[in-house]
Amino acid sequence: MSHGKLREEKDCLNCGHTVEEKYCPNCGQQNIQTRQPFHYLFTHFVEDFTHYDGQFWGTLKNLFFKPGKLTSTYLEGKRQTFVPPVKLYIFVSFVTFFLFAIFPPFNINFEGKGKSKLFSQKDKISEIQKALNDAKAKEKWTKEDSIIIAKYTPIITDSSKIDEIEQTFDMDKKLDEDEITISDNNFFNRPIHNKLAELQKKGYKKSEILTGFIETTIHNLPKALFIYLPIFAFILWLFHNKKRWWYFDHGIFTLHYFSFLLLSLLLSLLLYKVSEYCSVPFINKILYLGIFCIFFYDIIYFFIAHKRVYNTKKRVSILIGFLTLWFNFFAFTFLIIGLALISFLMIH
Template sequence: MSHGKIREDKTCQNCGHTVEERFCPHCGQENTETRQPFYFLFTHFIEDFTHYDGQFWGTIKNLLFRPGRLTSIYLAGKRQQFVPPVKLYIFVSFITFFMFALFPLFNLNFNEKEKNPNEKSLFEKIKAAETKEKLDSIKAQKNISKEDSAAIQKLTVIVPDSAKIDDFESALEMNKKIDESTAYEGYKTQKSYDSALAKNPSVFNFIKKPLAHKFFELKEQGVTKGEIFKKLAETSFHNLPKALFLYLPVFAFFLWIFHHKKKWWYFDHGIFTLHYFSFLLLNILLTSFIIKLASVTDIRAINMLLYLLISALIIYSILYFFIAHHRTYHAHGIVSVFIGGILFMINFFAFTFLVIGLALVSFLMMH
C-alpha cells in the first residue's frame, strides 16, 4: 500500500535509523515525502481504513455473510488480516448515524404545512399508500361486485382507509397545544402536584417529579403534542449511539455469565459483542435504506420485492446471533440454541428497558 513518493534521503525522520526500502525496520514509519497536496488528507484516511489490499472489504464481507468467523479468527491470534473490532465498530457506528442524520427515515412534521407547504406529513404519506388508494377507489364505485366487496374486507383488515386515518390523526391531536385545561395525573399546576407528592411520598418520586416538572415547563411554553413527539424522537436519536455504546459491556456481561469462566474471558465476550453490534448497525442501515427506497417507489412489483427483502433482513438479523454464537463458542447444537435463546430474550428485555430509560432522559432534555 502506497501513501506517497519515497524520499531520496534514506534516514528515517522519526527515529533516525537507515531505511533501505519503504518502511523503517526500527519504528515502522513509512519513509515518504511529508509535503503533500490538500486532497491527500482525505485519500490518506480512506487508504488507512480500507487498506486497498482488501482488509476492510474482507472484514465487511465476513461480518455480513459469515457469522462468528471474525471473532473466531481474532481470538485465535490472527489479527492483521481484518480490521480490529473496536476500530470497526466506531467506523460503522459513525457511518450509520451520519447517514441517518443526512437522510432521516420519516418526516415527523405533523400538520406543519405552513412551514413546509410542499412536504407531506406522516399521516399524508400513510394515506397516499397504493393499497389505500385502491381501497378508496373501490368503495367509490356505485355497483360493487362480490369480488370487490371481499377485497374491501381483506384490505380493511390489513390497513385502515383514509377516513379512519383522519379520525386517528384527529384523536392524536398533534397540532393541539398543551393548554391550561391539560392535567398531569389530575393536577393542572406544578404547585398542586408537588404538594400532593409531598403528602404521599413514594420510592418512585425521583422519577415522577422531574417528569412532571418537565411537563409543566413545556405546558408554560405552549408547545404542541406534535412538537413534543418530534423533539422526543430527535433527542432519542442523538442519544442512541451513547446508549448502544453503554450497552456493549452489559451484553458482554450476559455472555460471560452463561459460559465457562476459565475457558472464555470477559475480553473474548467483548470481541464477540463488538462484531455482533457492528453487524446490527450495518443491517439497520441497509434495512433503513431499503425502506426509504420503497417509500419513493410507485411500482407495486418492486415494492413487494423490497418489502420481502426487508422481512428477510429482519429474520436474518435474529438468526445471525444464533449462528455466530454457535460458531464462536463451539457448543453442542441443542445447547447452543438453548443458551442463545435465553441470552437473546434477556438482552431483548434489557435493551427494551434501556430504550425506555433513554426516552425518559430524552424527554427531560427537551427544551
C-alpha cells in the same frame, strides 16, 4: 495503505534509523515525502479509514455472510487479516448514524410542517383572534362562546393587557385535547409532571413535545448502544465457562455482533429510501421483501455466530442463545426507558 511518493533519502524522519524499503524497521513510519499533491489528502483519508487494500471489504464480507468467523479468527490470534473490532464498530456506527441523520427513516414532525418551535406571543395573539372570530361568527352563542368573547375581547382591544396573553392562553389550553396531564403523586411521576408543566407554560404543544422527545432520544441512541456493549458482554459471560472464556472474548463477540446489527440496519435504511423514490410496485415489493429478509437474518444470525464461536452442542447453544437474548431484551428495554426519561427531561 497510503501510496504517497517515497523519499530518495534512507533516513527515517521520525527516529533517524536507516530505511531499506518503504517502512522504518524501528518505528514503522512510511518513508514518504513530507509534501504531497492535494488529492493525496483525500485518498490518504479514504485508504486509511477503509483499508482500501482489501482488509476493510474483506472484513465486511465476512461480517455479514459468515457469522462468527471474525470473532473466531481474532481470538485465534490472526489479527492482521481483518479490521480490528473496535475500529470496525466505530466506523460502522459513525456511518450508520450519520446517514440516519441525513436521511431519517420516518417523519418525526407530527404537525407535518417545519421543525418544532415555541409559540411566540404573535402566534398566541393570532390563535386568540381566530377563536374570538369563530365564536362571534356563530348565529347562536353557547355558554363557551360567551366565555371566550368575554375573556378575549379585552385582551385584543387593549394593548396594555398584552402581558395577560400568555397566562390566559396557557390556562385555557388545559381544556384543550392537546394538553398532557400526568399525576405527580409519586416520586417517579413528579419530575415528568414538572417538566410537562414547564414546557406547556412555554407554549409547547403535545405534538411539539413528542417531536422533541423523539429527536432527543434518537440523538442519544448511539451513546446508549455504546454504553450497552459491556452489558451485553457481561450477560454472555454469565452463561459461559469462566475458565475457558474470558470477559475479553465476549467483548470481541459483542463488538462484531453489534457491528453486524448496525450494518444490517444501514442496509435496510438504504432499501427503504430507494422504495420511497421508486414508483414501480413490483420493484417496491422486492425491496420490502429484502428488508424482511434482513430482519429475519438478524434473528438467526446470533444463533449461528454463537454456535461457531463458542463451539457448543446445538441444543445447548440454542438454549443459551435464547436465554442471552431474553435477558438482553429486558436489560436493553430498561436502558431505553431510562434514556427516554433522561431525553425528556433534557428538552428545553
